[in-house]
Amino acid sequence: MKYDPQLQVDPQAWMALDESERLDSVAEYHRLRKVRLPNIDIHATFHAIVENQVALGDGFPAKSVLSRLMAEGLDRHEAVHAIASVLSGRIFDALQGKDPSSDLNAEYLQQLDRLTAESWRKGAL
Numbered sequence: 001m002k003y004d005p006q007l008q009v010d011p012q013a014w015m016a017l018d019e020s021e022r023l024d025s026v027a028e029y030h031r032l033r034k035v036r037l038p039n040i041d042i043h044a045t046f047h048a049i050v051e052n053q054v055a056l057g058d059g060f061p062a063k064s065v066l067s068r069l070m071a072e073g074l075d076r077h078e079a080v081h082a083i084a085s086v087l088s089g090r091i092f093d094a095l096q097g098k099d100p101s102s103d104l105n106a107e108y109l110q111q112l113d114r115l116t117a118e119s120w121r122k123g124a125l
C-alpha cells in the first residue's frame with residue numbers, strides 16, 4: 001500500500017496491513033519526498049497511530065477531529081500532525097511519571113476535543 005497523508009486511507013485496507021507494513025509505508029512516503037526528520041521511525045510511528053485511530057471510524061474521536069481540523073483549514077497531513085502532537089504530549093506525560101491517579105486516556109480525548117487548527121498553529125510555531 002502506498003501511503004499519502006493527504007489522502008483518506010481506506011480503513012479496511014490499512015488495518016489489513018501488518019503494523020510493520022504500515023510503518024514502512026509512512027516512512028517510504030517521507031523518504032521519497034526527502035522530508036528531513038530527526039527520527040523517521042518515531043515520526044512514522046505517530047503517523048501510523050493516528051491513522052489507526054482514524055481507521056476505527058466513529059467509535060473513536062480521531063476521525064471526527066481530523067475532519068474538523070481540515071474544515072478549519074489544515075490540510076490532511078497537518079491535521080494528522082496536530083493529532084499526533086496531542087498524542088505525543090500524553091506519552092511524554094506518561095514517561096515523566098505524571099500523577100498516576102490521572103487518566104491519561106481521558107485527558108487525551110479531552111485535548112482532542114479542544115484541539116483546533118488555530119491552537120495547533122500557535123503551538124507549532
